[in-house]
Amino acid sequence: MNIVVYDTNPFNQNEWFDLVILLAGIVVVRAAPVRFTRKFTALLLGFGAFTGLCLDHIFGIQPIELYDVNDSSRYELSDFLTYLMYAPFAYIYVYVYDRIGVRQQTAPLYMLLWALSGLVMEHIAVLMGVFHYRNGYSLAYSLPFYLMSQACLLLLYYRVRSSETVYRSR
Amino acid sequence: MPLFIYVFLCAVTAIVYSLMPYKRSLIESFFVFFAVSMLVTSTYSALGINMQRVAISDEFLLAIPFLIYRSVLLPVIITATAGELYRSRSWRRRGMILLLVWVLLIALEWLSNTLSLHTYVNWNIGYMGILLLIFLGWGWMVMQWFVKLDRCGVERT
Numbered sequence: 001m002n003i004v005v006y007d008t009n010p011f012n013q014n015e016w017f018d019l020v021i022l023l024a025g026i027v028v029v030r031a032a033p034v035r036f037t038r039k040f041t042a043l044l045l046g047f048g049a050f051t052g053l054c055l056d057h058i059f060g061i062q063p064i065e066l067y068d069v070n071d072s073s074r075y076e077l078s079d080f081l082t083y084l085m086y087a088p089f090a091y092i093y094v095y096v097y098d099r100i101g102v103r104q105q106t107a108p109l110y111m112l113l114w115a116l117s118g119l120v121m122e123h124i125a126v127l128m129g130v131f132h133y134r135n136g137y138s139l140a141y142s143l144p145f146y147l148m149s150q151a152c153l154l155l156l157y158y159r160v161r162s163s164e165t166v167y168r169s170r
Numbered sequence: 171m172p173l174f175i176y177v178f179l180c181a182v183t184a185i186v187y188s189l190m191p192y193k194r195s196l197i198e199s200f201f202v203f204f205a206v207s208m209l210v211t212s213t214y215s216a217l218g219i220n221m222q223r224v225a226i227s228d229e230f231l232l233a234i235p236f237l238i239y240r241s242v243l244l245p246v247i248i249t250a251t252a253g254e255l256y257r258s259r260s261w262r263r264r265g266m267i268l269l270l271v272w273v274l275l276i277a278l279e280w281l282s283n284t285l286s287l288h289t290y291v292n293w294n295i296g297y298m299g300i301l302l303l304i305f306l307g308w309g310w311m312v313m314q315w316f317v318k319l320d321r322c323g324v325e326r327t
Binding site: 003037038039040043046047049050053054057058061062064073074075080083156159160164 | 204229233
């Protein structure tokens with residue numbers, strides 16, 4: 001495998017971007033009124049990190065190699081920061097969905113709005129040097145990935161909610 | 171052919187897991203699966219990309235079965251084992267389960283190596299066996315932590 005190096009500085013704008021977004025996400029998660037059980041909260045956070053990491057390790061490595069993350073095509077510690085960055089988003093996504101009581105008929109619209117905001121965030125991340133597209137990949141191709149992962153998250157939410165306690169008793 | 175084998179193995183594992191009488195709840199199974207899959211995927215990537223010890227095949231029809239093996243099959247087996255280890259009361263039974271699953275995982279690792287899904291470079295099945303044991307330990311540890319999460323770590327069912 002060819003190792004491509006994009007940036008030799010170990011800590012600059014892309015790492016700062018990851019760190020700021022992750023910290024902002026943690027602040028929002030901590031500040032929001034408690035709604036779900038600890039287990040369900042951990043599951044949602046775990047889903048976010050898992051999706052980011054797995055998709056990157058499927059589509060970012062050979063033979064597909066659609067993009068690289070952070071400073072080089074090697075797997076670095078700061079890459080893990082990028083995957084953790086997705087965790088609060090998964091929680092906030094379900095939290096808002098549940099809080100405002102989105103109906104199943106309007107769920108696609110909700111997903112589309114989040115997917116579009118995800119594209120905006122990704123564009124900023126590209127400008128900051130977090131993602132480096134390869135082999136003809138572009139921002140628009142990310143839309144189906146966002147929609148699919150969000151659909152999976154909602155399926156998980158409905159499936160778990162139907163069989164287990166997800167709300168924290170007051 | 172490798173793709174068929176790994177899809178078949180995944181299907182068999184999923185059926186066996188769904189038929190297990192005392193499996194853990196959905197929320198616990200999913201969380202442990204996520205945690206194990208992240209560790210297994212990261213380890214294989216570090217071994218393949220950074221350390222150049224486990225070279226993943228460039229061929230698409232071999233890389234896809236490898237991804238299924240690494241991100242789905244191994245984590246599902248380890249999650250099921252973690253549930254059984256947590257449920258077992260005696261250390262003897264735990265040891266037997268651990269040994270059986272470890273042998274099964276080494277056999278799967280040998281199979282993926284034989285089918286050329288990946289190739290070892292200055293690496294061998296012995297080192298991989300140690301890593302597989304660590305994955306099993308990690309799954310069990312996460313299961314123990316997660317089951318007690320909403321109960322402040324005192325009860326056990």
